[in-house]
Amino acid sequence: MQYDPIKRPLGKVFNSTPWLRVFFYWLLDLLLLRSWHIRREMRRELKNRNGLSVLDAGSGFGQYDWFMSSFNKTWRIKGVDVKDEQIADCNTFFARMKRGDRVRFEKADLTRFDEPASYDVVLSVDVMEHIEEDEQVFRNFYAAMRPGGLLMISTPSDQGGSDAHDHDHESDGIHGFIDEHVRDGYNITDIEEKLTRAGFTNIQARYTYGTPGKLSWKLSMKYPILMVNFSKLLFVVLPFYFLVVYPICFVLNMFDVRMTHATGTGLLVKARR
Template sequence: MQYDPIKRSLGKVFNRHPFLRKIFYRLLDWLLLRSWHIRKELRKLKTQGLLQPVILDAGSGFGQYTYRMSRLFPQSNIVAADIKPEQIADCNQFFQQLGKADQVSFQYADLTQYTSPETYDLVLSIDVMEHIEEDTKVFENFYQSMKKGGVLLISTPSDQGGSDAHDHDHESDGVHGFIDEHVRDGYNIGDIEMKLKNAGFSRVEARYSYGTPGKISWRLSMKYPILMLGASKLFFVLLPFYYLLVFPFCALLNYLDVSNSHTTGTGLIVKAYK
């Protein structure tokens, strides 16, 4: 199914007022397991001395990670890049309302062509690379755009199942190709490490996310609600009650996934250093 129409529908609800937008970001922070992993990595980078970074949010989407980084690194300067003009305009308006226009700028950028030589201390790429066929070119552009000592932080599906992108395991629910926008099923952990090293990165650290607890949480918190919303917009009325029931369980599962290492998993968290 197509994920973007569901995201647009949710965006229309929460974009009516900055207060609702902040609530939306907070909900995403708690519901999305990838957000738990990224928060952990960003806090770790801050404790390691990343205090006033120049940041590229490469594929900024709704802007939730840009918002979090603007708060975690209040002295930072952030360029948030995306290819969807409506989201860029919407996010610029929101951050202007917050009084953060001097700190944060959203702009159009095709990541296969975008470079800004030796500019960024941190490049963030969250669930972006699985949408781009020319990934090696993007990795090269990231490398060229980073300062010496900079870090690239990536979240992307692995080849151990991804986000059910091409449901090869034929689950009993019969869903095939849950996310149609992906151009690959997911990265082999060795393959993405090799591609990043070939792009020039001196050190690459990759680990699995979405282990057993994370996979259960993802189905409860994201997959099944999205499938129901895709079947009928009436589920919007029931959605708050559904999450009241499942959220405590999902939060516990997310905590377990972030707190433990996994020998396999359907997601990858990758850090690459220049």
């Protein structure tokens, strides 16, 4: 499954004005189930926690930085990424939206990240499946956090959430750019052991994208992307498609974030320094 035919045109449209970009963030928060899980856990863990220093490790185009800077205006947020153009783009956008004083972006290699005892929260969404030296990154996260700090990771599981080797798998693309994945998702025991070796305690890992989430993903992401890959003319059909389909996806997402799943194609992991 190819993402570029849908990413590039949408990116150009929604980045044409700052408020269209905000609208795009809002759409992503509605559509992407992992965003539902992340936002719910942040509200559970960090409500009324003022003055925190937050690292978004793999910030991409800044979706979660926008949410966090809206969720608590006293937080100081730093997003890091390996792509120069995304760093420049995010810094420009957040400055235009008058948030540049509390949200900034820098280029960084997480395998070499070295900012001791600087952060109360580290967020990593759809990043660890791209990094071979994951244990080094976990050690760097641990060193960068203050005592009692919270690490939150969203990543594919080994139950079909990644397709580093099988690009025709029915779950392909759930967690991003599968061509760049270096592993076929994490086993819960595996990631818990790696985080323990890095020094973390109170580790909690649970499956996301259970049966409701997988169905929601097919309806809201897989089928629309297949349509646009077939023909860009079908962009015209997408708004009408989502008018019909999204209420179903909304209910399915509600079930997925509230249920305990025996298995699932995603993992949400929390750990303490």
